[in-house]
Amino acid sequence: MKRGIILMNLGSPDSPEVSDVKRYLREFLMDGRVIDVPFLIRNFLVKGIIIPARVKNSAEAYKSIWTKDGSPLVHLTKQLQEQVQNEFEELVEIAMRYGNPTPNDAYKKLLQKVPGLDEVILLPLYPHYAMSSYETAVEYMKEVHKKNKYSFKLTTIQPYYNNEEYINALAESIRPYIDKQYDHLLFSYHGIPERHIHKSDVTQSHCLSSDACCEIDSPAHEFCYRHQVRQTTKLVTEKLNLPANKYSISFQSRLNQKWLKPFTDVRFQEMPKEGVKKLLVVCPAFVSDCLETLEEIAERGKKEFLHAGGESYEMIPCLNVHPLWVKAIVKLIESQELEVGSQASELSSTN
Template sequence: MAKKGIVLMNLGSPDSTDVKDVKKYLNQFLMDERVIDKSYLARLLLVKGIIVPFRAPKSAEAYKTIWTKEGSPLVVLTKQLQSALQELVDTPIEIGMRYGNPTPKAAFDNLLKNSPDLEEVLAVPLYPHYAMSSYETAVEYTKEIHKENGYSFKLKFIKPFYNDVDYINALADRMRPYLDQEYDHILFSYHGVPGRHLMKTDKTGCHCLKVENCCEIASSAHAECYRHQCFETTRLVTEKLGVSKDKYSISFQSRLGKGWLEPFTDIRLEEMPKEGIKKLLILCPAFVSDCLETLEEIEERGRESFIEAGGEFYQMIPCINTIPSWVSTLKKWENEFVAGNDRMILKD
């Protein structure tokens, strides 16, 4: 049997809450052409001349509110996921971050150190939905690292799993205990992206945001459409849980500038109490691991906004993190990879 390995890939985090480390992380993150899709010179001026100098100190303070003694929650939770999965499978597992540490190269080198005859690696981007600024950049960057370093092993990727039945079951398992309490509404808050990103990933060139109700009309564009995939995840998990359509809605958080997907989470949190929604459940299915965007933006600032606007009860449902059914889902994908089943493998 071929010697195989797995790399769990996540977004990443600064090495510490020091401003210098946050600046380093933000520069790497925001200089990514798939995150800010402007020319190199425009990106350089915008990121290093305006955004990072002003944002880094504020981000450092935000990270301090969620930092643990073990480090960044996202990195810690990804390591915990690695450990939980490794207990169930023999295939060696490493983790690699798109930005920051540990890098994909470190992950590959560690796999080779323990398995010099490594023949095949499965990279698992921990992003359920396809987006230029998350899944796509993780895949393309990892391909570049693989090519630049001349690794002889084959590299494969798990495809976006937004509608995979096992992922949906895991998300439902995470949500189910919170539905036993009294609530008025569930808000699915997905990470925002600029609308132009949807049009750039639309291979048909004529569907996304160009056809009325584009996400509801069948199209090959949906394979890379973040907005459609967010809607599908929401539809599938609410149907699984028996949540009626009038009890939930979708919004998009973390916007940076104009032209981003709407409605905006921060605005909806201020509006909902005025609409009679006083008891709110909120979750962030774009993330599998809790991080700055869930713990600080939604759990802390989101709660404050909702309560100040007249809300009475606010509960953030954590990400799937390391719940057993999510670990079992990854185990199933590992078993299929080892067996040569390409059901969940991204096709070239």
């Protein structure tokens, strides 16, 4: 089979200028899986209230992290593409859910370079399932694929929050930092509204029914973001042999009180009063450093923690192009190829 590979990330404005940030925010916030209210209400909220109120501050935030190579997220994803490409004969392209390069761009490049393409393997660079990240990325790729009536098959790699290679890569990226003196390691995951958890609950009754629901076996866990981030944390801390009192989970980037708790920004205020003076923070929901890690956590979070009485603070970089992360991606893709090949072989033998 003639295959191609697409790595898909969140995306970024083309520049930190207000006009580009405004365009990016409009595409991002008008996504019905991000702000899941009826279109007319969403259109009024986004274009009439949210963007006018936020665009200048957002542009300033992007300017604070912009580099000579442009957007850190896009640049790091391109570097990851190069590293993964070194491991495959199949062509590797990248796509962004919002901004550039688009899914159309990625599909067209593959078709131009691989005539007679049979299959595209899509790896969303989101370890955990959530409506506003993994799901919207996959569904958008499917929509573009269907709209253009491509003849090749689109195969998607499932969330890998508990994949052994991913867990090992994340744990080893953290290990050098916990060899230093520290009081606490905070796993700060991107926040989502509680209603997204309920919407993704296939049982319609399990999720958020109690604080312990994530530890009780349920079909809901296949699509439950809170369960999956807890599992990632559990597996990583077990590999690192961290005692329970040395780490905790929080959720960042929240918009209101009805989002998953505890909130990262609130914990930054509370922890120094609880005796945590030396803090490490890791953001496993992101595999590439971006606005939410570099500006919100590394810059703003540090100021908040130190102002509240903390003494030292360090954000552990995302996986970015860590060799073990590249290895994990290779294994995920190879496993998918083997699975598809095995299914084709079984079908052939049946016929």
